[in-house]
Amino acid sequence: MRKVMKIVLILLGVVLILLIAVFFYIKSKLPNGGGNNDITEGYYERFQSDEPLEMRYANPSSFETSYTEFTSDNESIGKVRVWYPTELEGSDKIWPMIMVVNASGTPASSYEPFFPRLASWGFVVVGNEDGQTGNGQTASITLDFMLNVPSDSVLARKIDYHNMGIIGYSQGGAGAICAVTKYENGAYYKAMFTGSAAYPTLARNMGWEYDASRVTIPYFMVAGTGKSDDSGSDPETSYGGVSPLSALTSNYNSISDDVQKVRARAVGAEHEQMLMRSDGYMTAWMLYQLAGDEEAAAVFVGENAEILHNNNWQDVEKNQ
Template sequence: MKLVGMISFAIIAMLTGLGIKGIASKNAVLAPDYYASFSSAAPLEQKYSQLGSYEVASADFPSENKAIQTYRFWYPAELEKTDKQYPVILVVNASGTPAAKYEAWFQRLASWGFVVVGNEDPQTGTGETTSLTLDYLLHLPEDHMLYGKLDTNKIGLVGFSQGGAGALAAATEYENGSAYKAIFTGSAAYPFLSENLGWHYDLTKVKIPYFMVAGTGTSDDRGVDDYEKEFGGVSPLAAMQESYQLLSDHCFKVLARAVGAEHGEIFARSDGYMTAWMLYQLMGDTEAAKVFAGEDAEILHNIHWQDVEKNQ
């Protein structure tokens, strides 16, 4: 079944214009301290939305792939002087939003001790360029400055909007997807919408801890009766709940929606808990785990989040 042309056109326009608030336009950039304006009464959300303790450096490397253009790495500056290995987070861009458009976001995440990897692909929904980027970092030559510095047993995957669909595709539709150890998506295009736009992923194949979020605003959830007959928003609650049920119960899974957030706002609204999820899953951080694990998890009591479901 295909959505009618007019609806499909509207969907594409929304995904392109709302990939991440304020950075889909050609010249827009994130302020270096964009996170400073975020405030939460939930102490762990507030903590992990801000800078970590690591000074951050970055490096770019050319790609022969025309969509990727450049492999981009942000990492703890101490990496250049130590033999320590660092966990990796691979980031899948939202529509029309190459990594160069939101460098401050990568820098903030890297300050928590991750090597954060991006590229310049503005259309990531198939997961292909994400898979190619993963291949690149898994097979660095011995003379590469990052050779031996990446803990390839601890690789996380993050994607927003179209990039959420692309992250799920990268994890489920490519052989090297087995390398990922945790996934987070922000307002990922829901399965029926993704199929209509040529972005296929199979939630039943997700075998790693998965944290999915979206906003309650109408751009994510239009409140339609049947989201397979009309556009339901980019990530409606009913579709998220169906996706949650398709996920294996053998892996930790969490669903939550940011109260009042529109599609383009979920990027900043989810920053703190996305960071906590990756610290928990990739580093075993016991404080970050308190956001999610157990009956007293912070996310269950945070008034800025609703519709929370989790299986641990």
Template sequence: MKKVLKVIGITVLSFIALIIILLSFLLIKNYLDSKKPIIEDTYYKNFQSDATLEKKYAGLGSYEVSLVKLKSEDDTIKEYKIWYPTELKSKSQAYPLIVVTNASNTAASVYESFFERLASWGFIVVGNEDKQAGTGLTTSKTLDYVLELNSDSDSIFYGKVSQDNIGVIGYSQGGAGAIRAVTEYDNSNKYKTIFTGSAAYSLLAKNMGWEYDISKVAIPYFMSAGTGSSDDSGEDSKTSFGGVAPLSSLIVNYDGIRNDVFKVRARINGAEHGDMLTRADGYMTAWMLYQLQNDEEARLVFIGKSAEILSNSNWQDIEKNN
């Protein structure tokens, strides 16, 4: 009997040890996977469009780019990453600033090529390591930090931030965070414009603790989403999960913003939720160039009855008030 019990004991211990090893492996794997880039360094080279300006702005700009990483005392932010035109160090001019709000479980370190490409168009672009940015709090703190650098004579960013030209970008959970960043904080009035890709619809955002009031948005806003089922499942989002950003939510958000605010809503044909980070690149960049650099060519994407976005087969369900 003792031998039987001993065998059973050894078997149980071996099984427990196997479970521990398996769990340890999965934890290590998940940790390593969380550090892997989610887009390739030259992802923009694969962008497809028959629209001249969308194709142009989805690519690289003319500026050489540098990166600085600065530790944060905030355990959620962990590190600020700031991409900027390399010439900034030797020029006396100020550059427009874009703050990026991360999507769910996504830190800036896993999509650095996104920031670098955007900065190549003449922007200072800043991100952080917050993987749950839906409240907009770390976005607000990040903006404050960069503005502090702008006032610090020992910083390379001293006097280099164009404080009248600050934009914010957010995807998915980060879309809700970007909306909150421009509406709920003491520095919300610092932003000149906002772009969101598949921002979590209002009821979903509320249930997740990222509730926003779209009626408070008072700056030019370009909102986008995909037509795929992950963004729009076709279900009623009031009674079931309608996708992260169904067309109905874009319509509600668009209509909830005052008509004296320039606003654009549009969806990318065939794009799933996970595609939005790269599929929206061309017109997201054009929007920021138009709003923050007063780029007249980029303006042609959005303004008037002949705006390029209106005839671009990549985009549909377009509504704009200018």
């Protein structure tokens, strides 16, 4: 009996070692930052597009921006970081808000120039310092904080809680889907964008399991055509890249046709390039969904939608 128990324990130990090895192998395949490593001051100046709307929305807009931060009781969050139009301070207007869910190992402070550029379009943009966001928990906790922002804060009574969006990249893409579908306060979000979200099998293996079919808000999902996002392998039997076309298509198809949805891939883009490559159309999507911007809507809506004839994008599918 003791000999049998010893053999069982040895086998369990071997299995545990193999599981740990598989975990770290998969983790090593995820590029840190999901596209955030190139986001330095003036990063948008390196972006080029022949399409006027994409080029316009990839750049800053006219609002000057300011910054405030709050220390969180949650160790993973560290600080809640908020960028906003400076005009907010001297008016009674309420402003739409965007929650940003970080990619792997990428706190908001590591790609800071992204936030004021987006805020310059008239958004309150919220980030935190969590580098492991895949289960959506810290996004949910951060949202709870913003829903109850301190009464003495410059942001008090200045956020439009009926017009809030969420965006996430790589691991943070899985985290954004989880934040919307697994937490009660996810019902506050009006629109979602994900850039190269970890595909479902990869997300499940990493502890970030999500079900895209539960998404009921307008959703714009993108990925790159490069090998780091789509290795060409069957993602169900081997590592398929972070966000292969087959998984993007499956996620898109799983969502009800009653929900406005768009999917597309950035031509030639590797995983680490996706934040900059998708910046313009991500901004347009949020302006369209949260601010009712008709010009931004022209990127996505109708037979002549700009994204359909933009050489920067392929594998485009939409239902409006």
